[in-house]
Amino acid sequence: MADVVVEQGRLARAAGARKGSGLRNALGRKSTVAFFLTLPLILLIALLVLYPAFYSLYLATLNKAMTKFVGLSNFTFLFKRETFWMVVKQSCIFAITAVIFKALIGFIVAHFVHNIPGKKQRKWRGMLLVPWVIPPAMSTLAWLWLFDPSYSAFNYTLSFFGVGPIPWLGDTFWARFSVILVNVWYGAPFFLIMYLAALKSVPDQLYEAAAIDGANWWQRIWYVTLPMMRNIIAITTLFSLIVTFANFDIVRILTSGGPLDTTHLFATWAFQVGIQSSDIPLGACVSLFMVPILAVAAVFILRDVTKRGNEA
């Protein structure tokens, strides 16, 4: 790194030589300054993100007491466990269903907000973004209370419609439904705000042209709105997929993985195995299974981001 800095500095040095030399000049060199300005960032990422990421690869190859190298046997052990495959399945169901619903709700609500007169939009936007602003650990507690088996406000309300008490968190299907519902509630406003920003950037002339051509409401969305918003939809969805897939707070507080481990995600199961049962290598191993999916999503996002950067 250092020699490259020097090499880059040569040009600046040639220019600076006229003004004088010495320490002040060296410090004023563009590449040196740039290096020192970014140094804290580089150190932070290297020591607290990259190093732990690779360290967890190493940890995953140790035995439970962390005294002996055991190669891939942690991984093969996981493959033989039924719970592991249940976690894989649940993580996929959770992430995909939640992201689809978040995207749909975000898209629909963004249209409604976009439809109403400009002055009133701010108020609605503010109200609808509230779930995203409340720390998820706090709002999930409210949901936990709404789902409470004996005093549940939901079951109380449902009883008026003749619907029997629903075991929101006690039954596998309903527990899965509940964690997804809470995640959709928490994440939909993010899509709403992104789509609203995208909708505002679609020029009105396009809709006027479409209206003159006799396009109906559905055609306008399909042929004008969606193509114009394609990039933002893609990037928001992929980004949300990463965050949802790696989610921890909601499942941890709502069900702690229960009933019978059926709502565990990689993150919550890794926490249970690695921290609560203090089998750090196995926990590291579990969380590493998130990497392939994160990597695929990241590659797609990155492609989009660099494309955007080149256009600008």
Add this chain to the structure above:
Amino acid sequence: MSTLTIDKAGPSRKVKYGSMSRDRAWALRWSYFFLVLFAIFFLTPPIYMLITSLKSSAEISAATNPWWVFHPTLSNYVELLTSNQFLRFFWNSSIISITVVIITMLISIPAAFALARMKFWGSATLATGVFLTYLIPDSLLFIPLFKMLGVIQDLTGITLLNRWYVLLFIYPTLTVPFCTWIMIGYFASIPKELDEAALIDGASWLQTLTRIFIPVALPGLIAATIFAFTVSWAQFLYPLVFTTSVDQLVLPVGITTTLIKGDVFNWGQIMTGALLGAAPPLIIYAFLMDYYIAGLTAGATKG
């Protein structure tokens, strides 16, 4: 605009115009109708928090309508705000979040400036790397970080685990990449002529940063600050893993672990705690919503 052309076209078109405006009116009504439905869905949990926080435990366990407060009381608030534990959590959360915001700004403003304006070897790669770091979730790193802290503690004898101050080093991994990323975008949008003029006038790079970039990109900085604060305030996994003693906990962990005692849920207090914990971000957001939204949209879409 369209009114003019349509009006000129004669009576047959006039009918069409009328129907269009009627369509618009209906579309507007339907929009409001559905917006109200969605607002109910989005606001039910926070409102229910407020409702429960105003009830006594006797009323909570009574079989009355849970959506209404019959005997409002502030006892939950009084009890929480006079208990040492809760104030301790609140204090820990505040001090951590504010310090993390300062650390984040000190790291990301210079870095974003260098990455946006001073093209040097590897600057493009580094900018992309910052963005990728932002995509690495906390749930991937908490186990190796936990082990790392343990190892450092054994080697140096400095207590790191179960101390709140360790979070000051960990949280920036979540806030710095994002803040740097959005500020690169903001800095890049400042016209080059501004800083070139400053450089010609003999300003150093640091002077250019403090006198030109920071004032001009202030909205972006505010957005990043709000973001860093909300992220640190809401973080749950790291403090849950790294701290256990009651006096070291932050709000989200403190509320979930100390107010729930075994199977006994004191819902009135839990909801009050959750509401008070949600209050700082909500208040900031109520006043600075536009900056928050600008940060949100800039972060994920701007290159």
